[in-house]
Amino acid sequence: MAVGALEEKFWASFCEGIGLDAELRDDRRDPAATQAAITAIIASQPAKHWRATIEPLDCCCTVVRTLEEALADPHLTARGLLDRQVEEPGGRRMVSTPLPLAPVFRDAAPALRASPPIGDYEI
Structure with missing residues (x-):
């Protein structure tokens, strides 16, 4: 997955789209924990799921194609x-x-x- 959610509105949309816990959304608190949680969430579903879930959102994110x-x-x-x-x-x-x-x-x-x-x- 390619994520370019640099602006707050894109980051918020991305976090909502993947269901990231609220306490991990401010990655300044514990960047490693946020990264680990996102990695686990993304790895838990196939690319087809993320295409349907993430790509319609306005969050500067897309599934990288083969x-x-x-x-x-x-x-x-x-x-x-x-x-x-x-x-x-x-x-x-x-x-x-x-x-x-x-x-x-x-x-x-x-x-x-x-x-x-x-x-x-x-x-």
Whole structure:
């Protein structure tokens, strides 16, 4: 899970969403106890549960997808963000996000490009 609940309103929403005990919500008191409790709560349920529970909340939090889930995501598929592949020396292909991400700048890019061997990059 990726949590970026830095503002108080996001932190409060996150804590409420996962059911964190009120005495642990001020993590200045005992940061280790708060962290341990959050870890235990998140570990107690599968990712599917947290997607349904947390992602609808306004709390700057999301479940990190597996590569397979990301490749099947309708939003990413529709935008073509994971269509590109690079080929490593030896022939292994890897998904590569296009840069820049705006389609207008990447439409002319080739669908498959070779990646230089490690150490052959110029800085």
